[in-house]
Structures are given as C-alpha cells and as structure tokens.
Amino acid sequence: MFSKACEYGIKASIFIAVNSSQNRRVNPKEIAKEINSPQAFTAKILQDLVRHNIIKSVKGAHGGFEIEKEKIASVKLSQIVNAIDGDAIFNGCGLGMETCNAKRPCPMHDKFKVVRDELKHMLEHTTLEELAFSVQTGETFFRV
C-alpha cells in the first residue's frame, strides 16, 4: 500500500508531533529507536519532510526536528503520503494504466475508484493531532 519510506515518515511525524506538543525536539537516533526504523534511512525521509515543509529542522547543538504546535492540528496524513509516495495512491488506476479514466475506464475502474476515494477521504481527514493524541494516551503504539 505505502512504501517503507512512507510508513517510516508517518510514524516519525507522529512521534515528532507527540514531542513537539511537549516542547521537545527529537533527533533521528531517538526517532528511529522509537519507531523501529533504520536510522540513516529515516534521516533521509526526515529531510524530505522538511523540504516539503511538513516538519522543521534546527541544525547545530540542541537542534533536532519539531513541528510547530499550531501545525499539528492542520497537517493531514495525505500531505505526508503525498510528500513521500506522490499522488498515485490518490489518483492512480488500480491496474496501473496511465490513461484510465471515466471516459475510457479499465475493467476495475468503477469498483476500484470507490475504495480509492474512501482511502483518499480517510487520509485527507486524519490529522497528525488525533494520531499523536492516541499515542500520548497509550491507546495506540509504534512498536511491540
């Protein structure tokens, strides 16, 4: 469904949100440990999220990654997915056809579109805030 990079990116963003809400910056080492991901690879993904203006990085001593508090509630899962995996998941054809559309649909088009649109809707209406909150309350988890 999502690439590994995207999975790591989502988890990392949530973890950063959890910490930023407590005014703590975190670094790739802490993040990778918490979300159970390869550190250097995770660092690359964090750079990507910074370039896409989803998280903020602060260089130098006492630096790290953070998300502005006001942003935590407004950032949607769809933005993270789109930043890392692009928009194929939102608009792409279920059978990978470049040219599939309502006028000239692939055999799966109608049925697939229903599911894809629901996924899209879910990603566009799920905020970092609610995900971070469920982690903070101990309701959900990043790892075993």
Place this chain on the structure above:
Amino acid sequence: MFSKACEYGIKASIFIAVNSSQNRRVNPKEIAKEINSPQAFTAKILQDLVRHNIIKSVKGAHGGFEIEKEKIASVKLSQIVNAIDGDAIFNGCGLGMETCNAKRPCPMHDKFKVVRDELKHMLEHTTLEELAFSVQTGETFFRV
C-alpha cells in the same frame, strides 16, 4: 497498491476469460500484446496462476492458456491478488507493523482497517466474469 506482476496477472486473467468464453486458447504473445505487458515476464506470471489453479495451461501444439467456463463466474479478484501478492493487502497493517492488531493497534489501525476491509470486500465480491463481460461489451479497456 498492487505489484506490477499482480496488475499484469489480473489483466491477463480477464483476457483469458474473455477468450475462453469463446472457446479460444491464448498464448503469452497474444496476451502481452493485448494487455501491454512484457511478454516473458507475463509468461512467468501465467505459470504462477497455473500453479495456483486459477487458470489452466495446455502444452504442445495448439496449446495455450484457458479458464474453464464454469470457473469464470466463480473466480474472484481476491484469489488472483492473493496468488501473486500474498495476503498483506487483506490483513496487513497500514504502517507495516507485524504486531498491529485490535488489542495493540498502531496509530492508523482503526481508520485504516475500515478502508482495507472495504478493499477486501470489493476484491472478494468481484468475479472474473463481470470484468470479462465489461471488456466484451466494449465498456472497459486494457489499453490506450
């Protein structure tokens, strides 16, 4: 969403169904041409579908691939997807966590499960017959 192999496998199955309903066997060359896929790679996938007992192959002169007519209506998309991509799409965690479940859910679990279950339901209730029919009537297409 699905691997390339799975996309080719679905399209190939539909094309074989269309032809089998007219008592025609087809070979990898015809199939690859029709569904716009690499021929040798497609042949491998066909072997996989044969091993999974979804399609039938007939070796030797005048051989080729076919699907028993009675089977066309009973084969579900889910069987093809499962044969090629396995069951991760049906049961896997949205964040790739091996251990995610209702008791110890990942942050996306509840919201993802809704979408994943709808995808699963769609795949389990879509038959090769209806897909093949939509191609036969010229309502849907494999390529540009």
Place this chain on the structure above:
DNA sequence: TTTAAATAGGATAAAAACATCCGAAATAAA
C-alpha cells in the same frame, strides 16, 4: 516417428526500493 508449436523453468540482467557511510555545513555553548 518426426516435426513444429507450445508451455516450463533456470540463469541472468536491469531498475527501483531500501539502506548505510562519511564528510560538509550550521549553530549553540564553553
């Protein structure tokens, strides 16, 4: 029985995804 036409399957190659390493650049604090 021979031949031509098919699928089967192993070996190999190319591309993409996943991952690591290391030095450069930035910055806060000593």
Place this chain on the structure above:
DNA sequence: TTTATTTCGGATGTTTTTATCCTATTTAAA
C-alpha cells in the same frame, strides 16, 4: 574563537522487483 553537536547531502552498497534469454519438455499433427 574553539569545540561539540547536530542536520544536510552526496556516494555507495544491498535487496527486491521487474524483465529478458535460452534450453528443456510436452504434445498435436503430419
């Protein structure tokens, strides 16, 4: 100003996915 700490970014390596090639095996028909 120096030092320690941190992100940035390029180079490189590994694994998986995608794709090709070639030979063996099977089988219908001549």
